[in-house]
Every structure is written in C-alpha cells, then in structure tokens.
Amino acid sequence: MKVLFFHRNAEWIGIEYLSSILKKAGHETELIFDPGAGDVEYKFRFIEKIFDVTEKMIKMAKAYKPDLIAFSCLTNLYPWVNKMSRLIKEVMDVPIIVGGLHPTLLPEYVIKNPYIDMICIGEGEEALLELVESMQSGCINYSTKNIWFKRNGEVIRNPVRPLIQNLDSLPFPDKSLFRKYGCFSERIYVMTTRGCPYQCSYCYNSYYKKLLNFPGFSYLRRRSVRNVIDELKFFKSQYPIREVFFCDDIFTIDDKWIKNFCIIYKKEINLPFKAFVHPKTVKREIMKLLKDAGCIYVDIGIESGSEEVRRKILKRHMSNQDIINAAKILKEVGIKFCTLNMVGLPTETAQQMRETYELNKIIKPDGAIVSIFYPYPKTELADFCLENKLIAPEEYEKICNGEGGGYKDSCIIIKNTDLKEAKRQLILIPFLTRTPAFLHPIIKALPINNFTRILSIPFLSIPRNNYIRTKESLTMFMKSNFLYFFSKKFPFNISDKEQSCATK
Ligand code: B12
Ligand code: SF4
Numbered sequence: 001m002k003v004l005f006f007h008r009n010a011e012w013i014g015i016e017y018l019s020s021i022l023k024k025a026g027h028e029t030e031l032i033f034d035p036g037a038g039d040v041e042y043k044f045r046f047i048e049k050i051f052d053v054t055e056k057m058i059k060m061a062k063a064y065k066p067d068l069i070a071f072s073c074l075t076n077l078y079p080w081v082n083k084m085s086r087l088i089k090e091v092m093d094v095p096i097i098v099g100g101l102h103p104t105l106l107p108e109y110v111i112k113n114p115y116i117d118m119i120c121i122g123e124g125e126e127a128l129l130e131l132v133e134s135m136q137s138g139c140i141n142y143s144t145k146n147i148w149f150k151r152n153g154e155v156i157r158n159p160v161r162p163l164i165q166n167l168d169s170l171p172f173p174d175k176s177l178f179r180k181y182g183c184f185s186e187r188i189y190v191m192t193t194r195g196c197p198y199q200c201s202y203c204y205n206s207y208y209k210k211l212l213n214f215p216g217f218s219y220l221r222r223r224s225v226r227n228v229i230d231e232l233k234f235f236k237s238q239y240p241i242r243e244v245f246f247c248d249d250i251f252t253i254d255d256k257w258i259k260n261f262c263i264i265y266k267k268e269i270n271l272p273f274k275a276f277v278h279p280k281t282v283k284r285e286i287m288k289l290l291k292d293a294g295c296i297y298v299d300i301g302i303e304s305g306s307e308e309v310r311r312k313i314l315k316r317h318m319s320n321q322d323i324i325n326a327a328k329i330l331k332e333v334g335i336k337f338c339t340l341n342m343v344g345l346p347t348e349t350a351q352q353m354r355e356t357y358e359l360n361k362i363i364k365p366d367g368a369i370v371s372i373f374y375p376y377p378k379t380e381l382a383d384f385c386l387e388n389k390l391i392a393p394e395e396y397e398k399i400c401n402g403e404g405g406g407y408k409d410s411c412i413i414i415k416n417t418d419l420k421e422a423k424r425q426l427i428l429i430p431f432l433t434r435t436p437a438f439l440h441p442i443i444k445a446l447p448i449n450n451f452t453r454i455l456s457i458p459f460l461s462i463p464r465n466n467y468i469r470t471k472e473s474l475t476m477f478m479k480s481n482f483l484y485f486f487s488k489k490f491p492f493n494i495s496d497k498e499q500s501c502a503t504k
Contacts, residue, residue: 016173078402182479305359338367344422
C-alpha cells in the first residue's frame with residue numbers, strides 16, 4: 001500500500017514513527033511538505049503568497065497515486081488540513097485519514113468534515129498499520145480500535161486501545177521523509193518519553209490522561225537508555241548532527257534514568273544537547289550530571305510570575321522561591337536557560353502580568369519566550385472559560401476550527417482579560433529581561449506592533465538556539481521551495497542509505 005503523508009511547517013516525529021512502522025511492514029510511504037513560510041511564530045502573509053506551493057502539492061499527490069492520504073493535525077494546522085483535504089477531494093478519489101491531537105480532542109467536530117473519511121484517536125502506530133493491512137487485503141476492518149470511519153453516511157466510532165507500553169518495541173522514526181525537505185540539518189529531535197505526570201490546566205495532558213486511561217497501563221512511559229543511545233548512534237552515522245534536542249515534555253522526570261543516561265551518553269554520543277525541564281525537577285546533583293554530559297541549555301516553564309495565577313488558574317503547584325532556586329542551580333552548574341511564559345490568562349490582571357516580568361527580572365534567564373494564552377480545546381482552562389462564559393460560543397467555534405492556534409498571537413477574545421497589556425508584555429518581557437536597565441525607559445516607549453515584536457526575536461532564546469532555528473527555517477524554506485519549483489520528478493529520490501533508517 002502507498003501511504004502519502006501531508007504536513008506543514010516543521011518536522012513531525014509522530015509522522016516519522018507512523019512511516020517507519022508502515023515501511024517495516026513492507027508498505028511504501030511518502031511525504032508532501034509545505035514549509036508554510038514562517039506561519040507559526042510570525043505570519044508573513046506576503047511571503048506565503050509568493051511561495052504558495054498548494055497547486056504543486058496537489059499535482060504531486062496525484063502523480064504519486066497513493067492508496068491513502070494521511071494528515072497529522074495539531075489545532076493550529078486544522079484550517080490547512082481542511083483546505084488541503086478539500087482540494088485533494090476535488091481532483092482525486094482517495095481516502096483521507098486525519099490523526100494527531102486535534103481529532104483526538106475533538107473527534108465529533110473533525111469527523112463531520114465532509115472531506116475527511118477517517119480519524120485516528122490517540123496513538124497511531126498499531127491502528128494505522130492494522131487499517132492499512134486490512135485495506136490491502138481488500139476487506140477494511142471497520143472495527144479497528146482508535147479509528148472512526150464513515151460508512152454509508154454513518155459514523156463508526158470505535159473505542160480507543162491502551163497506550164503502547166514498551167516504547168522500545170517501536171522502530172526508530174523515519175527521518176528521511178523530512179530530511180529531503182531540509183527540515184533539519186545539524187540538530188536532531190528525539191523523544192525518550194511519552195506522557196507527563198503533571199496536570200496543568202492549560203495543557204492537553206490532563207484530558208489525554210483521562211481519555212486513554214486503562215487500569216494497569218502507565219500513562220508516562222520511557223524508552224530504555226540503550227534504545228535511545230542506539231537511535232542517536234544510528235542518526236549520527238546518517239546525518240551530520242552537531243546537537244540533540246530532547247523534546248520530551250519533561251526530560252528530567254526520572255533521576256535514576258537520567259543518572260544512567262548521562263554516563264552512557266557522554267561516552268557514546270558526546271554531543272551538546274537541549275531539553276525541557278520542570279522547575280520541580282531541577283536538582284543540583286542531576287543538573288551537574290546533565291551539564292557534564294553536554295547539556296548546554298534548557299527551556300523551563302515559569303508560565304506566570306504570580307503564585308496565585310499559577311496555583312489557582314494554571315494548576316502549577318510551586319512557589320516563586322522554587323523557581324528562583326531552580327534558576328540559581330542552573331546558573332551555578334552553568335546550564336543556560338530560557339523561560340516559557342504566558343500572558344493574557346483568564347482572570348489575570350495587568351498587575352499579575354507584570355509580576356511575570358518581575359519574576360523573570362529576578363532570575364535573569366538567558367532568554368524569555370512569551371505567548372498569549374490560547375484555550376486549546378478540551379483543556380481544563382478552556383472548559384473553565386466556557387463554563388464561566390469568558391469565551392463566547394463564536395470564539396469557541398474559532399478554537400475548534402484551529403484559528404489562531406499558533407499561540408504567540410492568539411486571536412481568541414477572553415472576556416475581562418486585558419489583551420492590550422498582554423500584547424505589551426508579550427514584547428516587553430523578552431526585551432526587558434535581557435537588556436541593561438538604562439535602556440528600559442527607551443524600550444518601554446517603543447510602539448507595540450509587529451515590527452517591535454520582530455525586534456524582540458533575538459531575546460527569546462540564547463544566540464546558539466536562535467542561530468540553529470534561523471538556519472533550520474531558512475534551509476527548510478529554501479530546500480522545500482527549490483524542490484517544488486525546480487524538481488521535475490516525484491517522488492523525490494531517496495537514497496538507499498536514508499531509506500534504511502525506517503526499517504531499523
Ligand atoms: C516536539 C514538539 C514540537 C516540535 C516538533 C519537532 C519535531 N521534530 O517533531 C516543534 C518545536 C516544531 C513544535 C511546534 C509546534 N507545537 Co509542539 N509540541 C511538541 C511536543 C513536545 C512533542 C510532539 C511529539 O513529537 N510527540 C510524540 C509523537 C509520537 O506524538 P504525536 O505527534 O501526537 O503522534 C502520535 C499520535 O497523535 C498519532 N498521530 C499523529 N498524527 C497522526 C496521523 C495519522 C494519520 C494517524 C493515524 C495517527 C496520528 O500517532 C502518533 C504516534 O503514536 C508536543 C507535546 C507532546 N508531548 O506531544 C507539543 C505540542 C504538540 N505542540 C503544540 C503546539 C501548540 C505547537 C505550535 C503551534 C507552537 C508554536 N506556536 O510554535 C507549533 C506547531 C508546529 C506546526 N507544524 O504547525 C501543542 C499542541 C496543542 C494542540 N491542541 O494542538 C503541544 C501538545 C504542546 C502543549 N502541551 O500544548 N512542537
Ligand atoms: S508540565 Fe508541561 S507537559 Fe506536563 S502537564 Fe504541565 S504543561 Fe503539560
């Protein structure tokens with residue numbers, strides 16, 4: 001069977017896992033990738049217009065003659081998935097399946113889409129393989145767990161299956177799909193866990209945990225150290241990697257695992273790396289080990305500088321002192337850190353937003369990433385907004401439709417929230433935390449507009465990260481467009497060496 005994935009804007013590990021599991025079972029997979037000209041952080045519509053590859057993508061899809069088209073859909077990607085599936089259906093009679101977070105959170109909403117034939121809820125490896133095998137046999141198994149089907153005008157809603165417990169049983173992700181579009185060059189993205197033990201009110205995890213809860217099955221799962229090291233060794237041999245990004249929700253969730261990992265990583269991989277940490281997991285001994293193993297910087301969730309907002313609204317149970325202590329430890333051991341912050345939260349006052357700046361000022365991070373709160377569907381905080389009529393039904397419809405879901409510039413109106421102040425802090429926090437005090441009066445006088453926002457980009461993270469991200473984005477943009485504008489052939493030639501990664 002030939003399965004054609006569509007994706008936009010960034011490499012996606014979820015698709016890479018699905019592709020490798022299909023290839024391992026002897027199926028063929030391909031990817032059509034839209035670089036989406038910077039549409040996540042800063043939307044540059046004029047660039048998007050000039051480099052619009054929609055028509056070419058549809059032509060290529062037709063030429064590939066797939067048996068199944070598959071989209072992975074986050075909330076922010078839903079408008080694009082909707083547009084592309086409509087365009088595909090206009091010219092091809094091929095079934096379309098959409099998986100990922102958005103259909104998992106809002107299955108009834110997504111399955112109503114007339115251009116979508118199936119959705120996948122939760123993890124896709126076992127479900128997609130079962131579906132594809134049954135399609136190949138000529139007799140579709142309409143009771144495949146995790147998949148909802150449309151059949152003769154009816155929706156078949158199958159139950160979810162338990163989460164995969166042994167992550168080592170999965171083949172390594174198929175990075176060859178995204179590599180040819182230039183999506184990554186010197187930095188490799190790796191996931192060592194699935195799940196998170198916390199239940200922050202603004203995050204999908206709390207809902208996911210309830211939805212996919214089976215007695216005796218763990219929600220938080222981690223690969224063995226050996227399996228992760230083997231993957232890194234394999235990709236190191238394939239690509240010219242100079243840095244690793246562990247994009248687990250919280251990399252430092254298990255001290256025992258980290259201790260073991262750091263020793264082996266240093267010996268066998270020895271590349272600088274970056275990860276996400278939670279303030280509660282920042283312990284001196286563990287951070288020293290990380291630093292010694294090559295950790296050069298981490299992103300750490302602060303989210304709000306107001307203890308009240310953190311505790312009552314965000315359900316993040318830690319004090320400002322816990323955050324200050326974590327920052328102190330990171331500084332002492334020499335790991336650079338960038339804070340992750342949110343403003344414009346429901347019921348948050350302008351004063352509380354300013355407290356987020358105050359806390360950043362105290363801990364002096366090496367970068368401060370700020371987002372305006374976006375009520376992602378099915379999160380506790382989105383439900384709170386609905387129950388308390390803080391978002392109007394039309395606004396919730398926008399959320400279901402994924403509008404503005406790239407959360408740097410939320411377009412959702414939350415009643416009683418000072419959006420003007422939120423927009424001010426969005427720009428000022430990165431600037432003010434990273435510049436000397438004598439410049440602050442000038443910075444505070446800057447107009448709050450897109451131009452100033454662009455000026456604040458260098459202050460979001462450390463120079464090394466800014467350099468790699470800019471390089472990644474430019475390479476992805478140029479290589480993808482080059483392929484679309486100049487390549488005569490499709491599918492693009494993949495070397496045997498790259499192809500082999502899927503079957504490891
Ligand atoms: C790493 C990461 C990124 C990296 C991805 C890098 C990479 N190389 O993969 C980067 C930095 C690019 C990124 C960007 C963004 N991200 Co992000 N990201 C994550 C993170 C931490 C891990 C994603 C991941 O790889 N998961 C592991 C894989 C295996 O899981 P998966 O993708 O869900 O796929 C499985 C299933 O969903 C299913 N499935 C998925 N697709 C399909 C398709 C089919 C056909 C089928 C059958 C099944 C299926 O099967 C897969 C395998 O089991 C998640 C949080 C999380 N833990 O998931 C946030 C998360 C997904 N990101 C989020 C957001 C908001 C974004 C951005 C919008 C942020 C921004 N403003 O920049 C962008 C959007 C990018 C885009 N393409 O438009 C939110 C999404 C919320 C939502 N409701 O949509 C999350 C959940 C974070 C959070 N806690 O809120 N992200
Ligand atoms: S710690 Fe991060 S990943 Fe875990 S529930 Fe909270 S926001 Fe989500």
